[in-house]
Amino acid sequence: MGNLTESNVITGVPGSERFVQDFEKGVLQSTLKISVSQLNFYYGPRQVLFDVSLNIADRKITALIGPSGCGKSTFLRTLNRLHETIHGTRMEGEVLLDGQNILELDVVRVRRRVGMVFQKSNPFPKSIFENVAYGLKINKMGGRGLIQEIVEKSLHRAALWEEVKDHIHKSAYSLSGGQQQRLCIARALAVDPEVLLLDEPCSALDPIATAKIEDLLMDLASTCTIVIVTHNMQQAARVADHTGFFLLGKLIEFNKTDIIFKNPARKETEDYITGRFG
Amino acid sequence: MGLPAIEIPETALRPVSGRGLQRRLFDYLGWGLCTLAFLLLGSAMTWILVVVFLRGINALNFSVITHVTEGTGGGLLNAIEGTLVLALGGIMLAAPPGLAAGIYLAEFDRGRLAPTIRFLADVLVGVPSIVIGYFGYVTMVVALGWKFSVAAGSVALAIISLPYICRTTEMALRQVPRALREAAYALGASDGRVTLGICVPAALPGILTGVLLALAISVGETAPLLYTAGWSSYLWTGHFTNEPVGYLTYVIWAFITEPFESAHALAYAAAFFVTLFVLVISILTRMVLDENAGWRRLRPWEKRKP
Numbered sequence: 001m002g003n004l005t006e007s008n009v010i011t012g013v014p015g016s017e018r019f020v021q022d023f024e025k026g027v028l029q030s031t032l033k034i035s036v037s038q039l040n041f042y043y044g045p046r047q048v049l050f051d052v053s054l055n056i057a058d059r060k061i062t063a064l065i066g067p068s069g070c071g072k073s074t075f076l077r078t079l080n081r082l083h084e085t086i087h088g089t090r091m092e093g094e095v096l097l098d099g100q101n102i103l104e105l106d107v108v109r110v111r112r113r114v115g116m117v118f119q120k121s122n123p124f125p126k127s128i129f130e131n132v133a134y135g136l137k138i139n140k141m142g143g144r145g146l147i148q149e150i151v152e153k154s155l156h157r158a159a160l161w162e163e164v165k166d167h168i169h170k171s172a173y174s175l176s177g178g179q180q181q182r183l184c185i186a187r188a189l190a191v192d193p194e195v196l197l198l199d200e201p202c203s204a205l206d207p208i209a210t211a212k213i214e215d216l217l218m219d220l221a222s223t224c225t226i227v228i229v230t231h232n233m234q235q236a237a238r239v240a241d242h243t244g245f246f247l248l249g250k251l252i253e254f255n256k257t258d259i260i261f262k263n264p265a266r267k268e269t270e271d272y273i274t275g276r277f278g
Numbered sequence: 279m280g281l282p283a284i285e286i287p288e289t290a291l292r293p294v295s296g297r298g299l300q301r302r303l304f305d306y307l308g309w310g311l312c313t314l315a316f317l318l319l320g321s322a323m324t325w326i327l328v329v330v331f332l333r334g335i336n337a338l339n340f341s342v343i344t345h346v347t348e349g350t351g352g353g354l355l356n357a358i359e360g361t362l363v364l365a366l367g368g369i370m371l372a373a374p375p376g377l378a379a380g381i382y383l384a385e386f387d388r389g390r391l392a393p394t395i396r397f398l399a400d401v402l403v404g405v406p407s408i409v410i411g412y413f414g415y416v417t418m419v420v421a422l423g424w425k426f427s428v429a430a431g432s433v434a435l436a437i438i439s440l441p442y443i444c445r446t447t448e449m450a451l452r453q454v455p456r457a458l459r460e461a462a463y464a465l466g467a468s469d470g471r472v473t474l475g476i477c478v479p480a481a482l483p484g485i486l487t488g489v490l491l492a493l494a495i496s497v498g499e500t501a502p503l504l505y506t507a508g509w510s511s512y513l514w515t516g517h518f519t520n521e522p523v524g525y526l527t528y529v530i531w532a533f534i535t536e537p538f539e540s541a542h543a544l545a546y547a548a549a550f551f552v553t554l555f556v557l558v559i560s561i562l563t564r565m566v567l568d569e570n571a572g573w574r575r576l577r578p579w580e581k582r583k584p
Contacts, residue, residue, distance in 0.1 A: 080464060082460060082463060082464055085459070085460065085463050087388060107466075108466040108467075108468065109466070111463065111464055111465065111466040112465070112466040115464065115465070116460075116464035118457060118460065118461065118464075120457055122455070122457035122458055122460070122461045123461075124458065124461065124462070124476055124480075125458075125479060125480050134462070134465060134467075135465035135466065138465065138466065138467050138468075138471055138475070139465075139466055184461070187461075187465070188464070188465070191465060191466070
């Protein structure tokens with residue numbers, strides 16, 4: 001799989017003819033990891049996502065920005081079918097993972113391939129080791145020695161190993177907030193996901209911990225496709241290759257990050273980025 | 279640090295008269311009423327405990343726990359054994375369905391069954407315990423022919439404990455944050471794994487509290503046992519049916535009205551033991567919930583006190 005080239009970046013406005021052309025062209029490219037088309041989403045009778053179509057490039061960082069309550073997190077949850085754990089939700093449209101409809105795949109397998117890190121760190125009431133090993137154990141991946149090895153490797157990848165290597169069997173709650181969040185990243189990485197979804201992973205962290213996690217994301221992007229929801233526009237500008245702007249449940253604009261920030265096509269995007277609302 | 283100091287006008291620090299006085303009066307009144315309520319409750323409880331413990335300790339001697347009851351004298355070994363057997367039997371019967379029902383209510387029910395189960399559990403809590411004794415007598419002792427027995431007594435106690443275990447389990451599981459479940463789901467865990475591997479361990483202190491509460495209730499019950507366990511002055515020989523069994527609350531109920539000093543002493547000693555059991559179970563429960571006892575580290579989302 002090569003890099004996303006200029007020719008298959010979607011440049012049109014969603015719904016426009018240009019967009020549809022670009023989109024269809026994009027779907028045919030093998031560089032796409034996830035392809036979402038005409039996604040509508042409902043909590044009970046309330047519709048929260050309207051006709052969202054979006055392509056996510058393989059081994060790139062895609063950021064989703066937008067004001068609170070615009071559907072970014074909901075959108076993220078449809079990518080690993082986590083919305084199904086909430087009663088009364090309904091999804092229309094198609095999400096393709098490597099060209100396969102995720103609704104037709106086994107849900108456990110989808111969630112193993114598409115990992116997730118949440119806004120608030122949520123380690124299990126177990127030891128640091130057991131937290132990282134949990135995904136391996138429930139997915140029956142590897143014996144005892146292999147699990148040891150993968151746990152260590154995952155903690156290394158999440159840049160946490162040096163800080164915890166001497167007390168790996170202590171409670172996960174003995175760690176600081178930033179360490180807990182990196183532990184959650186290590187836990188998600190342990191099952192070796194192809195895609196990592198992050199839902200505002202830094203919103204509860206201080207700038208130093210945030211910087212660590214951003215560095216980490218840029219390292220991870222060489223092996224893993226990353227989708228990050230963020231309220232922090234500087235963060236999107238710093239880490240993302242592509243950025244999508246959501247407003248009131250609609251994807252307003254999606255493009256390369258520097259185009260979104262320097263030369264947005266839509267007035268709403270410009271207003272949001274320059275801080276005129278939101 | 280470079281900022282100009284802020285002048286606080288002296289008037290801002292002085293209490294406001296008028297309204298301030300009124301507030302202080304209400305404050306005193308509130309504290310007064312609280313102290314009164316505390317003294318009322320506290321003195322009633324202290325009175326009960328002092329009477330039970332003083333009389334109990336006076337009636338205690340070594341033979342009380344080494345001998346069985348003989349007529350209205352002797353010891354309480356048979357009753358202590360019976361109480362433990364019945365209470366443990368009741369918990370062993372009530373805990374599995376109670377825990378299962380609580381887990382089902384909290385985690386799995388999506389339909390109309392849950393309100394029905396909750397309503398039935400609440401009704402069961404409200405049924406007078408003597409009615410459960412009578413029910414046990416009619417169904418198990420007579421109709422099934424178990425006679426007065428450990429089996430009938432344990433089942434009666436289990437019926438009484440069941441709703442407590444069920445509802446406390448449900449409540450404890452509902453307090454487990456959604457974020458924990460989502461983290462497990464996001465790693466590909468099934469509903470069963472999320473519930474048993476993540477939620478139940480996180481809710482364990484609350485669940486244990488419910489089971490211990492049910493145990494305390496079982497130890498203190500009298501009415502349901504009168505019609506199901508009967509009474510026996512002998513040690514239990516291990517038969518579950520057709521063999522009546524002794525228990526402490528019977529001794530209190532029956533012996534306190536006998537005209538013999540020895541019977542009174544046994545009743546006091548029995549009251550002492552029952553109170554002691556319940557007290558020990560309550561203290562155990564508090565320890566389970568106590569943030570200093572180490573369990574709290576499993577529930578960090580509840581803020582620690584500094």
